Amino acid sequence: MLADDGVLFREGLARILPDIGFEVTGQAGDGAALVELARADPPDVCVIDLRMPPGFAAEGLEAAAAIRSVAPHVGLMLLSQYVEAHHALRLMEEFDGGVGYLLKDRVSELNSFAADLRAVAAGRTVIDPELVERLFARRRERDPLESLTERERAVLALMAQGLTNAAVAGELHLAVKTVEAHVRSIFTKFDLAPDDREHRRVLAVLTFLRA
Template sequence: MRVIVADDALLFREGLTRVLASIGFEVLGVAGDGEEAVRLVGQDPPDVAVLDLRMPPGHGTEGLEAAVRIRERWPSVGVLLLSQYVEAHYALRLMTEFEGGVGYLLKDRVSALESFGQDLRRVAAGETVIDPELVSLLVARRREEDPLGALSERERDVLSLMAQGLSNVAMAETLFLSTKTIEANVSSIFTKLGLAPDARDHRRVLAVLTFLRGGG
């Protein structure tokens, strides 16, 4: 699998490049800012662009803006944002603007090599990956008037894992439940959130958006 890496911190960038090579990824190029990242993708589109959220010149949302430009020009390229801190509104923007092939992880996740590699492959496959710490933070912020108030504890667990991008099979393995039980919980979540089937059936995305907005 082919990737490009963009981060203005030289040591982290080199370390990440070595980590990716050690777990079987081909690093096509490295960049120190968003503009260079976009240029590298244009030269030879990778499967995934791994971007630091904050890069020069302003150290604001340059990585996110680069991700938006990349997806507008090369829709098949997955984008994975890495951040030093949990910032829910940026993850929400990713979820809102793109239907899949995106991820938001804390930089600490890179050290868990096997898990990080799996997350990258999921993004490349068109899935959405959200950092578990962000999900936990949003759960902790729940209010009584929360739109998720009607969900049972089990359904909240399922939705939390859904927000991390897990499939029904993966959720079943994580919660030690049958796939049929997970499917029943997912169906119940859709019903309680008023998400009726539509032609594109993006109810999973809409359910997770509801979850993320509820934590704001």
Template structure:
């Protein structure tokens, strides 16, 4: 699997490239900033881009802006964004504007090489991967008039794992429940959140968006 890595910190960038190589990835190029990243992808399209969210010149959202530009001309490329910070608005943008094959992980997650490699491959395969730490922090927060209040503990657990990008099959394995039982919980979540079947909206994505906004 061919990968391009982008980060302004040379030590982190080189370390990332070495880690990926050890996990069987082919790191075809490295970028120091968002403009260089976009140019590299235009010249030699990889399977996945792994980029820091904050890069020069502004150290704000250059990584996600580069990801949006890449998605506009190379929609088949998986996009994995890394950050030192938990920033919910960036996660919401990924969920709303990108049609799958995206991920948001905290940089600390990279220390678990096996899990990181799995997440990169999931993004390359079209899945959405959200850092478990982000989801767990959101779960711990509460708001008045919570629209998720009708969900049972198990239904909230299912929705929390859905927010991390787990499919029904993965939910079944994670919770040690039959696929049919998982399907029942997912249907119940959709029903309680008022998400009716429709051609224009993906109910799974809409459920996760509500979860992220109201935690």
């Protein structure tokens, strides 16, 4: 079953799917209509536009959730014009397999699209390669301070003010050895190995200031 408010795209998809081995059993222009079709006669897989009337936000996701609640075995393939990582992450977090997220451009690669539809119908998860690359890039660019505990952040903030370990200990009412342990942990989490050419304390402070 297909759901897309773009008539030309939806009709085009309905025409090419039989050529790659699929039977189209229903079409809808919005999520609510698709849910009713799927409730009455559950298909193997629904192909759903992510943004549809009335709000053009994430109606496709809401329709997918509604279909999964009434027909748990239906595969759900979401199509989007653009890579929207937050929607794809929600799809992967809230649905236990049998879901996919592809850019609409992938539909033109018919053999690949057919394989992805069959994978989703079989209960597997399919994610657009461009989205995967975007998520890895986001992970590489994550805030380095996220790995620190609250106490380690406080220690590093005082280090950035130029305080020695003894002065940091006085500010935070900690033993100097405790502060030294926090500093070693910060170096480890920032991957700052001992190096005669570089001052790890300065590098840690620079990391803090950049973040």
